[in-house]
Amino acid sequence: MPDQTRPLKIGTRGSKLALAQAHETRDRLAAAHGLPPEAFQIVVIKTTGDRILDRPLKEIGGKGLFTKEIEDALIAGEIDIAVHSMKDMPTLQPDGLVIDCLLPREDVRDAFVSPQVQSIGALPAGSVVGTSSLRRRAQLAHRRPDLQLVEFRGNVQTRLKKLDEGVAVATFLAMAGLSRLGMLHVARDPIDPAEMLPAVAQGAIGVERRAGDSLSAELLAAIHHVETGHRINAERAFLARLDGSCQTPIAGLAELREDSLLLRGEILRPDGSAAISGHREGSVSEGPAMGADLAEELLARAGEGFFDHL
Numbered sequence: 001m002p003d004q005t006r007p008l009k010i011g012t013r014g015s016k017l018a019l020a021q022a023h024e025t026r027d028r029l030a031a032a033h034g035l036p037p038e039a040f041q042i043v044v045i046k047t048t049g050d051r052i053l054d055r056p057l058k059e060i061g062g063k064g065l066f067t068k069e070i071e072d073a074l075i076a077g078e079i080d081i082a083v084h085s086m087k088d089m090p091t092l093q094p095d096g097l098v099i100d101c102l103l104p105r106e107d108v109r110d111a112f113v114s115p116q117v118q119s120i121g122a123l124p125a126g127s128v129v130g131t132s133s134l135r136r137r138a139q140l141a142h143r144r145p146d147l148q149l150v151e152f153r154g155n156v157q158t159r160l161k162k163l164d165e166g167v168a169v170a171t172f173l174a175m176a177g178l179s180r181l182g183m184l185h186v187a188r189d190p191i192d193p194a195e196m197l198p199a200v201a202q203g204a205i206g207v208e209r210r211a212g213d214s215l216s217a218e219l220l221a222a223i224h225h226v227e228t229g230h231r232i233n234a235e236r237a238f239l240a241r242l243d244g245s246c247q248t249p250i251a252g253l254a255e256l257r258e259d260s261l262l263l264r265g266e267i268l269r270p271d272g273s274a275a276i277s278g279h280r281e282g283s284v285s286e287g288p289a290m291g292a293d294l295a296e297e298l299l300a301r302a303g304e305g306f307f308d309h310l
Contacts (some may be wrong), residue, residue, distance in 0.1 A: 001033065001035065001039070001215075002035065002039045002040065002219075003035075003039050004036070004038045004039060007038065007039055007040050007041040008029070008039065008040050008041070008080045008081065008216070008219070009040075009041050009043050009078070009079040009080045009081075010022050010025060010026060010040055010041065010042050010043065010079065010080070010081055010082070010083060011043050011045050011070045011073055011074060011078075011079035011081070011082040011083070012042060012043070012044060012045065012070070012082070012083045013044070013045065013046070013047055013066065013070070014044040014045075014046060015155040015156075016155065016156070016157065016181060017085075017155065017156060017177045017180060017181055018083070018085075019042070019044075020180045020181060021083050021085065021180060021205050022042050022083045023042070024103065024180070024205070025081075025083045025103065025205065025207055025223075026040045026042065028103065028223040029219055029220075029222075029223060032219075032222040032223050033219060033222065043073075043078070043079050045069050045070045045073055045079075046069065047065060047066050047067065047068065047069045047070060066084075066085075066088040067082075067084060067088060067089060067090065070082045070084070070208075071093075071094050071097060071208070074097060074208060074209070074210060075094060075096060075097065075210070077210075080209070080213065080216055081207050081208065081209050081216050081220065082207070082208040082209075083205060083206075083207055083208075084099075084205070084206050084207075084208060085201075085204075085205065085206075086099075086102070086201035086204040086205065086206040086232060086236075087174075087199045087200060087201045087202045087203075087204070089201070089206060091236055091239055091240035092240075093208070096210060096211050096212070097208055097209070097210060097211065098208070098209060098210075098211050099206040099207065099208045099209075100209075100217075100220070100221075100224065100229075101206065101207040101209075101220035101221070101223060101224045102204055102205065102206050102207075102224060102225055102228045102229050102232055103204070103205040103206075103207070103223065103225055103228070104225040104227075104228055105176075105203045105204045105225070105227075105228040105231065105232075106175070106176035106179055106180065106203040106204075107175035107176050107179055107190070107203055108175070108176070108193060108198045108202050108203045108253060109174075109175045109190045109191055109192070109193060109198060110136065110172050110173070110174060110175065110190075110191045110196055110198055110202075111172065111173045111174065111175045111178060111186070111187035111188070111189070111190055111191070112170060112172060112187070112188050112189040112190075112191055113159075113160070113163065113170060113171050113172065113173050113186055113187060113188055114163070114169055114170035114171075114188050115163055115164065115169075116169060117169060117170055117188070118188060118189060119188070119189040120140070120143070120144065120170075120189070120191070123144065123147060123169070123170060125146040125147075126146060126147070126148060127147050127148065127169050127170065128147075128148045128149075128150055128167075128168045128169055129147050129148070129149055129150070129168055129169065129170045129171065130149075130150050130151070130152025130159070130162060130163075130167060130168035130170075130171045131149065131152050131171055131172050132151055132152050132153040133172070133199070134248070134249045134270055135199055135249045135250060135251055135268070136172050136196075137149050137249070137270070137272070138249035138268035138269065138270055138271070138272045138275070139196050139197075139249070139251070139266075139268060139272070139275070140272070141271060141272025141273075142268060142272035142273070142274075142275050143272075145272065150167070150168055152167070152168060152171055156173060156177060156178070156181060156183070156186075159171050159173065160186065172191075173186065173187070174198075174202055174203065175187060175190055175203070176202065176203035193253050193264075196251075197251035197252065197253055197264060197265075197266050197277070198251060198252075198253055199250075199251060199252075200235040200236060200238065200239045200250060200251070200252040200253075201232050201235055201236060201239075202253075204228055204231075204232050206232075207220055207223075227256055230254070230256065230261065230284050230287055231254040231255065231256065231261070231287075232254075233287050233288050233291075234254040234261060234263050234287030234288060234290060234291045235252045235253065235254050235263070235291060236291070237287070237288035237289070237290075237291030237292050237295075238252045238263065238265050238291035238292070238294055238295050239252060239291075239295075240291075240292075240295075241291070241292045241295035241296065241299075242267065242295045242298070242299065248267070248270075248307060249267065249268040249269070249270055250265075250266070250267055250268075251265065251266040251267075251268075252264065252265040252266070252291075254287060254291075256284065257281070259283070259284070260281055260282060260283060260284070261281065261282060261283070261284045261286070261287050261290070262279065262280075262281045263279060263280045263281070263287065263290050263291060263294060264277065264278075264279045265277065265278060265279070265291075265294045265295065265298060266298075267298050267299075267302060267306070269306065269307065270307070274306070276298050276301050276302050276306075277298075278294055278297050278298055278301075279294070280293060280294045
């Protein structure tokens, strides 16, 4: 077991939200194993996505921008485990790394955030809305083509500052992140998933480890949330078949209904000119198969050229 002289090293990005997620992981591990917080060391690692803030994600490489340096440190043995927002994770992991621990999922909804306006529907025509998410941009353009959409990157605090400075009148943040930061008051209007389907794995924290590290495996098994695991497995199977990246607007959400699993998915043209959605429902064990099958259906309905507007 780790102790103060040989602490378990937890790798994370350095934003306030990433640190909150790392501390939650540490606290759950400490409580599950009766260990003091000092038995764990949080190691901050700056990623490419954190360093380059003046360009859209699609121009500098996609999802791996927030994970590569952390995974490199994990492979090199510089850290023992890594804490990630699962919506940032590529569907394929480097050889020798696994994610088989997920913490209980937070609120999956997007939050509409604006100092002046109450909701998406209340935005005046021509309003400037900021977001760096291709999914949110496409969904908003599909519903409100009259709005002006601008690039809006940065952490939660940076984006709120941009709103205060008048760069845009509204933006979107994840309810999960606001909750973990103790900032739910910022959410002007939580958006029902029926209105705006969230990103795949939104609200979920995953903990990555080396495949051969039996100690980390044992420690993490005690805090894995099984229900969240079932939901994320279905959603990521859907994403994997679509080859989802930061260049493809994709939304997906799996929910448990008593002893069954309901999976909803959506793909959109980046300019919002078309959206195709569908769903599957079946046993929990069929989640990954349903995810792949739903993706096949949406791709078939979309036809060739659907994403040519990239």
